[in-house]
Amino acid sequence: MITGPLASAITAAPRPHDRDRAAEIETLFADLPEAPRTLLAGTAGCSGFLDGLMRREADWLRAALDQPPERAFGEILAAVEAEDGGPLGTRLRVAKRRAALLTALADLGGVWPVLKVTQTLTDLADRAVDLALRGLVAEEIARGKLRVDPAETGATAGMFALAMGKMGAGELNYSSDIDLIVMFDETRHDPDDYGDVRKVFIRVTQRLVKLLSEITAEGYVFRVDLRLRPDPSVTPVCIATDPAENYYESVGRTWERAAFIKARPCAGAIDAGWAFLERLRPFIWRRHLDFASIQDAHDMRLRIREHKKLTGPLQILGHDVKLGRGGIREIEFFTQTRQLITGGRDAGLRQRDTLGALEALTAKGWVEPATAAALSDAYLAHRALEHRLQMLDDAQTHRMPATEEGLARLVDFCAADPARFESELLDRFRSVHELTEPFFAPGGAPPEPPEVAFADPEAAEATIQGWTRLPALRSDRARELFRRLLPRILTQIGKSASPDQALNLFDGFLKVQPAGVQLFSLMEANPKVLDLIVDVCGSTPELARYLGRNAGVLDAVLSRDFYRPLRGAADLRHELAGRLAEIEDYESALDFARIWTKERRFRIGVHLLRGIASSEEAGDAYSAVAEAVLAAVLPVVTRDFASRHGLPPGAGAVVVAMGKLGSREMTASSDLDLIVIYDAEGAESSEGRRPLPVSTYYARFTQAIIAALSAPMSEGILYEVDMRLRPSGRQGPLATSLASFAAYQEEQAWTWEHLALTRARVVAGPHLLAERVGEAIDAALTRAHDPEKVLADVRDMRRRLAEAKEAAAADPWEVKLGPGRMMDIELLAQAGALLRGLSRLHRPRRMLSRLARVGWLTGPEAAALEAAHAAFATTQQILRLASDRTRDPAEMGRGLVDLLLAATDEPDLDALRARLAASAEAADAIIRRKLGGGEAAAEAGG
Incomplete structure (x- = not known):
């Protein structure tokens, strides 16, 4: 922290590129000491944007230079909150331009390090979003559009904003937009008011964006980007927490998990924001070592490069400092991907800021100290360069100038040596790329393979070379085990019908293994396991990929009944239900169900591969496993849900299988088409600690069932679930009452819905209700049709x-x-x-x-x-x-x-x-x- 005046702390200054403009500013501030006058002149001589700010804010600037920069910034924030200072929009814009000038001079003058600049800009964004959100919600309450008691719901009635990306990490760049997800906690409102409340919060969000982003005579505050919200092409700009959770639990992707590493509530109902992130924790942080995210991140990098046309040779003119080769994003991807892999098991690796995460990863042995040091230094240098690119014209750009003249101006702005600037920058980009690229595309020295008749020997050799750098061979013990196994591996690959395919799929299997000692020990002690792996890789690519993702299923190969006839749904249901009844913890029970299911699905695939089961028998078996899972997991979900909201009102709910599960024709890749039907028998609400109205109870109960099946956990997911065959499809409630179901089938259902119903059968839930639902389905199918x-x-x-x-x-x-x-x-x-x-x-x-x-x-x-x-x-x-x-x-x-x-x-x-x-x-x-x-x-x- 600077304790003296900003003017006396200046240690650097740009060289003026436009000497006439620099001279004008030097004359305007002739009363200042030499150091600040030189800084202002050099800055104006390079940046027309900052030159304009200095002229507009000359009086304020003199006062700011005469005090510590932290105090000057504190006064900027205080002025924003002074309601007698004019409309909030004006106060925010004045604050933004003064903060922009202050942080630029503190940065260019060597007073503040780059991370102090980014944190200061983030602090301003936090204050701006919070003040705007609170003010806009208060207006809606005052107008009577939001009928709430702030003493009960909080000042923003449960509405909050999550800061994402660089804002979430406290790393805003100089001309950054701000990435927000705006949400509201619907549990703070009467369910009957949900539609009206939602409309108000959508309106508030739209006004929030306009208040911050609109360019007026006073400038703008921040450009706002809301595209990180769930499915932005179809969802409104403000969404409730429940549907957001359901989205992430059911269809959330790796890049969204990575985005939430940096997420934090920054405005409004902060407590509701933290509670939402806590509920989302299993989605973000998976408890197993999630090496599949490496490929996802690599694919994303390649897509970004292709989309932004960032391929080709590395050159300085026009290079993208953020997205280009060796740029900021490569360091962030390298860091965040490692966090995703390991952070589920180690909460100490969940830092939001990039350098903090790198430091933690290094301390835990996931990144070499020399690599971390080099990437950290490059990151700071990249961010400083990024700021100077944006200070030139207050442009949200990360591109180096495209012309020699533009580059010369940048060199002067950086006060760099023109003779060394380009070569040093190229060296830094190359260094970052060389340090990060092997993590996503590993390679290494090959062992000597036996003679195998590969169609493409050079490609095969390159593949085998890559194995020495895989995570599974990280330890000395793993490498020694693998060295002994390698001749048998390659011999078995050579015997397969397609050696090249078998090699490539075995390579894919190895790449996704987080560790090798246990796996290789199993292979060495039980050669039939190794033979089966190669057999799978040589014949069935999807099963091979499944095996790679779920190598734990190989334990099942050692069981005595692995190759015995596949069992039916009743036997499997009895087995799984009995095992789950012994597990008290909810998540542990669901994890066990995942392990159990993966082993049995793999077994079916092997039976089909080896010709032990016919395709029809395999369809029966896949369906029997799914049916057993639904029947055994439903009571587990019921107990957990009832602990909060009471037992299911009335007769409870049943799960109806549709599609391929209904007809017992599932394949290895089938999802589950389901309908949930309940009968409350006249009850109006549940009777738990937090009672819910019947319709809300069964809708959330259905969401809990979907989450139990589809939410990523330490052992993956059970099944993807599709509820679109329910009455009225996506527009209908998730759970349907029996009376509504029967009436809908009789009065409203389309022909295609009745056709789909021919496959419907109840697979889980109370027996008596199952019989009544079955009768309702029969009635719909057997009545006269035109x-x-x-x-x-x-x-x-x-x-x-x-x-x-x-x-x-x-x-x-x-x-x-x-x-x-x-x-x-x-x-x-x-x-x-x-x-x-x-x-x-x-x-x-x-x-x-x-x-x-x-x-x-x-x-x-x-x-x-x-x-x-x-x-x-x-x-x-x-x-x-x-x-x-x-x-x-x-x-x-x-x-x-x-x-x-x-x-x-x-x-x-x-x-x-x-x-x-x-x-x-x-x-x-x-x-x-x-x-x-x-x-x-x-x-x-x-």
Whole structure:
């Protein structure tokens, strides 16, 4: 802290680039001592923006130079809060331009270090956002638009702003915008007022942005960026905490986790902001070593470089100091990615500021001290350069000048040696890049591999070289174990049908392992584990990637029943429920469920790979695991939720499976299509410590179920969940009462909703309510349906699907979409079931068989459709072991091709492709004939 006047603490000054402008300022401030006069002249001679501020604020500047800069800044903040100083917008703008001038001179004059400058700018932003937010909310309360008692809800009625990015870290740059997420705590308001309260807070946020960002005669305060909020293209500018939590728990991405490392509440209801971040902690900080985030960060870096056109050779003119090679963002990514990997286990690594995080990572052994020191020095130098680039014209830029003249002005502004400036800067950028790049794209010296017939020996050698630098081989013990295993690994890879694919996928498996000693010891003691890993890598890419992400499932390979027949849902439900009942802690129970599920899903994949299970048996097994999870986890969620809000009112709630889980046809990549139905039996609210109205109770209870299944925890997630098949889809409540469900199905449901309902079955929840829900589903399906309308709607659905998915349908390996393919056959089967009042069949092929028995289809028609559907389903089940999207099997390696041909009993891919095409053509003809139009439709309905 500077204790004397700012003028006497000056130790540096820019060289004036525009000497005429510098001379004018020197004359204007001729009464000042030499040091401040030289600083002002040099500054004005380089920056037209600062020159203008000095002229406009000359009297204030003289007073500021005559006191410590901290005191001058304190007076700036005090003036903002003085209500007799004019409108808040004016006070804020005056404060911003004076703070901009003060921090620039303290920076350029060598008085304040760069991090003091960034913190001062952040302090001003905090005060500005808080004052603006409080004032705007107070206006709404005074106008009667927000009917609250501030004594109960707080001065801002639960509204708060999270500072993100550099503002959250206390690192605002000189001309930075401010990244905010504006939210409100909806629990501080009556649920019936939610819509009105939400509108008010949206209006307040819009006015907040305008108040801070609008350029007036007094200037502007800060540009505000709200795009870091959840799904900004569709969400309002202010959102409630509950839907925000649900978003992050269900679809939050790695870059959002990284963004929240720096998040902190800066304005409004600070306590509500901290409470929200605490609830979000499991999303941000995962308890396991999350090495997958390295690839995410690397991919993001590459996308940024490509989008900003930052590829190509490194040169100073036009180089981006922030996003370019060796720039600020590389240091931040290097640091934040390591924090994501390790911070879940070690709270001491969760610093918001970049250099603090680097220091903590170094202290814990995650970063070499020399690397940290070099990156820290470069970071400070980069930030100082960034400030000077922005001080030139108050522009939010990070680009070096594009011309020699512009570069010369910058060199003078930095008071740098023109002969060394470019070379020193290039050296610094190169140094940062060389220190950070290996973390994202490791390499190293190779061991000598045995002779293996790789198609691309050079690429194979490069891959093997990279293994020596992987996290799994960090310790001496791991390297020694791996050295002994390497000959067997490469021998097994050489035996696979696709050695190059097997090598690349095994490489991917190794790259995501956080440690190697335990894994390599397991391989050495149990060679069948190693053989299985290579077998998976040589045949099924998606299963290999799954194994890489969940290497703990290899423990299950050692169990005696791993290769025994797969068990059904009832056995699995009994097993899992019994284990979960022994675990009292909620998160521990959910973590165990994740471990249990991963082991069983891997086992199914291996059975399919080894030909132990057919594709239909695998679909049954995947579905049985999911059903067991839902049935066993639901009581765990119920107990936890009831501890806060009381037991479920009335008869409770059941989970209804739709889609592939409903029909027991899940694949390795299937998510869960679910509906939650409850019956409160006349109750109006729950009776817990924090009672909730019935509709709110079951909506939040459903959110808790979704979070239990989908929220990332130390052992990953259980399943992705899709609730869009509930009544009214996204517009409908998350949970539906039984009465509303029955009424909706009878009076409002679209034909496609009734078609979807043919697969619906209750899979979890109280038995008596499950029976009543099943009866309601039966009633919806078995009531009379207008044949003309049903068939016309199905024809329209086919047309719209064909138009929307035309490109996908053109792919011969797309087995789901397109005329005569899986979805098309399923639509016809469901339509027939609806028209003939058939229920509880669930599977399309069972529907087809029954429709033949009741005469709606001929025997040959049903047989042709069943055969086509079976061929498509078998192909899909196998291909999902390789990829979660449609791809040509020929691109996936010989091992996968052999597996697919064995499962479909075809000699080669050409024969299989021809068979699928012929099946689709035959099915399409039957479907078109059966759906018909006009009189044909009425006849088909009979």
